[in-house]
Amino acid sequence: MPARPLGRLIAFIMARETWRENQGAIDALEVRETDHVIDIGCGHGRGLGALAARAASGRVVGVDSSDLMTEIAVTRNKALVKAGRVNADHASAADLPFATTPSTRRFACTSSISGGICGPASAK
Numbered sequence: 001m002p003a004r005p006l007g008r009l010i011a012f013i014m015a016r017e018t019w020r021e022n023q024g025a026i027d028a029l030e031v032r033e034t035d036h037v038i039d040i041g042c043g044h045g046r047g048l049g050a051l052a053a054r055a056a057s058g059r060v061v062g063v064d065s066s067d068l069m070t071e072i073a074v075t076r077n078k079a080l081v082k083a084g085r086v087n088a089d090h091a092s093a094a095d096l097p098f099a100t101t102p103s104t105r106r107f108a109c110t111s112s113i114s115g116g117i118c119g120p121a122s123a124k
Contacts, residue, residue, distance in 0.1 A: 048060050
């Protein structure tokens with residue numbers, strides 16, 4: 001794991017460089033107002049706020065395997081976290097205990113500075 005200042009710099013750069021792919025994936029989800037959304041690998045958390053805006057009566061949870069990225073995501077979305085609309089947890093996707101319901105949307109991105117793949121995540 002990069003040193004914390006370097007990790008924060010990388011998160012800042014990634015938040016800018018991967019935003020177009022993240023927005024495309026968020027659009028593809030067709031999030032409804034009452035949906036509950038999980039962002040698997042939420043990283044810096046920029047997408048959590050956009051998802052929460054679409055799921056205004058729902059809930060958004062982000063998980064990331066990096067404790068630093070989780071910390072950054074919580075800080076970035078402080079008001080939404082305080083309001084109970086967004087949460088970011090340090091966890092592996094393999095450890096997720098969430099049940100799947102028809103109103104649940106799953107979102108995942110694999111990204112790098114040179115590009116990435118984002119989209120709805122499989123229920124499996």
